[in-house]
Amino acid sequence: MTVRAGLSRYNVVGFVTIVDIERAKRFYRDTLGLTLVSEEPPFALVFNANGIMLRLGMGKELPPSHGTVLGWQVSDIESVVLDLQSVGVKFERYEYMKQDALGIWTTPTAARVAWFKDPDGNVLSISEHPEAAR
Numbered sequence: 001m002t003v004r005a006g007l008s009r010y011n012v013v014g015f016v017t018i019v020d021i022e023r024a025k026r027f028y029r030d031t032l033g034l035t036l037v038s039e040e041p042p043f044a045l046v047f048n049a050n051g052i053m054l055r056l057g058m059g060k061e062l063p064p065s066h067g068t069v070l071g072w073q074v075s076d077i078e079s080v081v082l083d084l085q086s087v088g089v090k091f092e093r094y095e096y097m098k099q100d101a102l103g104i105w106t107t108p109t110a111a112r113v114a115w116f117k118d119p120d121g122n123v124l125s126i127s128e129h130p131e132a133a134r
Contacts, residue, residue, distance in 0.1 A: 016118070017057045017122070020119055020120060024045065072125070073127055077114060077127070092116060111130065
């Protein structure tokens, strides 16, 4: 019997649509600290996100979005929230979720998540997962 690997051995490429190119470039490079790999107008800004390619597609308008479009798994969510706040990132508050003073929500499985937006309004997140610490 042949076992197929499918896509499990390949890296994922992230795609996010942006409208304000210069503002997005500053945010992802200077605020979030990602490395700008290339600028490919009129198509994309390409960043290195810890070895994963992130392509910010240059659009005329944002497509409808229903939730988080991009997230990072972190090992210490409190320190990352404080670090991002220190460079001006504002974390989102959702009245239907019980978030702590830093805006972190604890899921029923004990994962912890905090959300913020990029300059174009895309919802991004950071999350800490207890199973990842094992």
